[in-house]
Amino acid sequence: FRKCWEDIMERRLISRGEVRIALDQMPLPVDRFCRVLLVSFRGEGSAVPYQYVLSRLRDIFPDSNMTEFQKDIVILYSYPERTFRFTMTEDQERQLNALLKRYDGFMSVGNGTHHMESLGCMYLLGKRTVDLAYLLRESRETRIFFNEDYLIYSIIDLCVQRYLESELNNDILYLTHPAVPALTRYDREHHTDLRDVLFYYLLNDCNLTATAASLYMHRNTVNNKVNQIKKIIQLELDEPKLRQRLLLSCQIMRYYEIVMQREMQ
Numbered sequence: 001f002r003k004c005w006e007d008i009m010e011r012r013l014i015s016r017g018e019v020r021i022a023l024d025q026m027p028l029p030v031d032r033f034c035r036v037l038l039v040s041f042r043g044e045g046s047a048v049p050y051q052y053v054l055s056r057l058r059d060i061f062p063d064s065n066m067t068e069f070q071k072d073i074v075i076l077y078s079y080p081e082r083t084f085r086f087t088m089t090e091d092q093e094r095q096l097n098a099l100l101k102r103y104d105g106f107m108s109v110g111n112g113t114h115h116m117e118s119l120g121c122m123y124l125l126g127k128r129t130v131d132l133a134y135l136l137r138e139s140r141e142t143r144i145f146f147n148e149d150y151l152i153y154s155i156i157d158l159c160v161q162r163y164l165e166s167e168l169n170n171d172i173l174y175l176t177h178p179a180v181p182a183l184t185r186y187d188r189e190h191h192t193d194l195r196d197v198l199f200y201y202l203l204n205d206c207n208l209t210a211t212a213a214s215l216y217m218h219r220n221t222v223n224n225k226v227n228q229i230k231k232i233i234q235l236e237l238d239e240p241k242l243r244q245r246l247l248l249s250c251q252i253m254r255y256y257e258i259v260m261q262r263e264m265q
Contacts, residue, residue: 001026002067005074008120019116023076026065030078035086036110036119037061037075038126042134043104056099060092074123083112086146093144100143106130109146128154135258152248156255172256173264176249177242179233184253184264186232194232197225199250202243 004022007013013022023030039057041048050068057066057075066075077086086109088096100107108126113119125147132153133145147154160172173181183195197215201222204210208226212219230236237243256262 001065001076002069005067005069009069009123011120014117016115016117019119023116026076028063028065030065030076031080033079033082033112033114034116034119035077035079035112036122036126037064037077038108038110038123038130039073039075039100039105040108040127040130041071041103041105048103048105053099053103053105056095060095060099072127076119079112082114086112097143105143106134107144108133109144111147125151125154128157132157132259136254152251153255153259156248156252157259160255160260172252172260176252177245179235180246180249180253181264182233183229192225194225194229195250195253197222198229198246199254201226201229202237202247202250206237206243 004013004026007022008019013019039053048071050073054066054068054073057073058064061075061077064075064077066073068074096107099105108129110122110126110129113122129145129147129150133142133150136150136153137145159175163172163175164170180195180198183198187193187195197211200214201208201211204214208219208222211217211226212222215222226237235242237246253264256264
């Protein structure tokens, strides 16, 4: 599998037919659909016993081809029928989390595809997902990241790179709705958390109860804060396009502060 994967990443295998022929020669059968699972390590790569980790991963995913590649481990997880969900048993998840924690590893789970020529792209997306999710994850205990959960940040990441290359301006906050920087300034001046409340309120489809649960707040507290937000930004939040724009702006602001490590002036 390692030789096949190197050929894919070096683009010596380009067409769907070429990749399929190579995959058909793998030690384990490759079904019609595949996901790329990527394990990346944050510590010193030389300290990771790759062969041992590979043997443990083979116990967890016994039907999957896998290999070390550039200090990562690539797992080609295949299945016969289209599905939009990746599931593991409780025992698989427990073993995987224990292994990842032991060697300071993190896993990205890619979306499924039957376009085998896109596997290299899926690997690169997974690698960027690990980098972004490591910084943006809500719990320090989380070590398994789904590309789909962080795809909007990957999109922001690509947009930011293109924006900065355009030399129009080096401040990506021009990509946000002005209400979000305004709330950020208000929070800074008054030691409040209104932007976070707005973010989770929009993320929870403007449901007060779900927002309160996400923020570990009382429902009435969230309601009061939402009313305060509306008073400050002078906008009603019942317009779907506006909600989408504000949510994206909150995510851009999180990227700005956490990934770029910049502070709004």
